[in-house]
Amino acid sequence: MAVQMDQVLSCLAEQRPIFHSEADFQHGLAWQFRCMNPDSSIRLETRPFRGVRLDLLVHVDGVRIAIELKYLLAGFNGVVAGEKYELPSQAAQDISRHDVVKDVVRLERLVAEGWADVGWSVTLTNDSGYWRPGRKLDPIDASFRLHEGRLLSGTLGWAAHAGSGTTHKRDLPLALTGTYECLWRDYSTVTDARGREAAFRYLCLAVAGTEGEQAVDSRTNATVAEADPRLGLLLAGANAREEILEAAKMLAAHAHDGTFTLTEIIAEIRRRGSRYAEGTVRTHVVSRMCVNAPDHHATVYADLERVGPARYRLVG
Incomplete structure (x- = not known):
């Protein structure tokens, strides 16, 4: 079953339009993934690197999906679907914006070093300050702003006038390999105890590929070629796809049934x-080049067809 984060969150919103905490959101998303993909394997709070905890690691249809979550709150007090919710106003939006970008940097590392094939940073909030442009002329977190239409790329850091209380343990610049467009989606609308509506929206930033190649979901981020012409050349010119096709043709020619395995391609x-x-090759074979694989990328090719567990054949 193809995994689309928008689809997963849309289904989740029908059951859980609001959460008590980030941990509640984490558990709810994991449960929704499993309901939609019964054969998937899901782990919470894994530790791929020393000192790093990954919120969710999902294995589905041969694809390893690393997910980092943020649940950023404005105050809310009310009853939703018969359940009482008392959400605090977290404030500190500047720090939270920084930490969202830091999640993307972490996901880029996980994908680049082969710990995952796809990464998703998912931010859910009822605080409109995240999706609306700020009014300050020179905010200390200008580099980390996540408002609608903002492009995140390059090395990002605090403004020179940021105080040490804000930057403590967050003073190192964050270097992004890819380019990401902030496109917010509606999640739910709930009503508080005073009859006022509160809108929850979410932001998904997709990470995939290695060695500077940034693959993104067509409904979530900007395409690579538009965001960075240098990366667009990797998609249009000689790349991993061409090398994989050459290897696949050779393997198919020597197989009695014309099929081959992912392991054989890598070898x-x-x-x-x-x-x-290996992570790049794996991502291309199981996702980008496979016609019946999960749809994660803006650019895909009908080169291979999966005919069994980790077994493929050429299309056409």
Whole structure:
């Protein structure tokens, strides 16, 4: 079953339009993934690196999805679907924006080093200050702003006049490999105890690919070629796809039924001395180049068809 984060969150919103905490949101999203993909494997709070905890690691349809979550709150007091909710006003939006970008940097590392094939940063909030442009002329967190239409790229850091209380343990610049467009989506609308409506919206930033190649969901982020022409060349010119196709053709020619496995593709790519990491090859085979794989990318190719567990054949 194809995994689309928008679809997962839309289904989740029908059951859980609001959460008590980030941990509640984490558990709810994991449960929704499992309901929609019964054969998936889901782990919470894994530790891929020392000192790093990943909110969710989902294995579904041969794809490893790393997910980082943020639940950023304005105050809310009310009863929703018969359940009482008392949400605090968290404030500190500048720090929270920084931490969202830090999540993306972390996901880029996880994907680049082969711990995951796809990464998702998911931010859910009822605080409109995150999706609306601020009014301050020179905010200390200008680099980390997440308002609608904002492009995140390059090395981001605090403004020079940021205080040490804000930047404590967050003083190092954050370097993004990819370019990400902030496009907010409606999640739910709930009514508080005074009869006022509160809108929840979410932001998804997608990460995939390695060695500077940034693949993004067409409904969530800007396309690579538009965001960065240098990265667009990787998609349009000689790349991992061409090397994988050459290896696949050779393997298919020597197989009695014309099929081959992901392991055989990786081994052949290595034998040929390819510069591409295993994570890149895996992502291309199981997702980008496969016609019946989960749809994660803006740019996909109908090159391969999955005919069994980790087994493929050429299309056409």
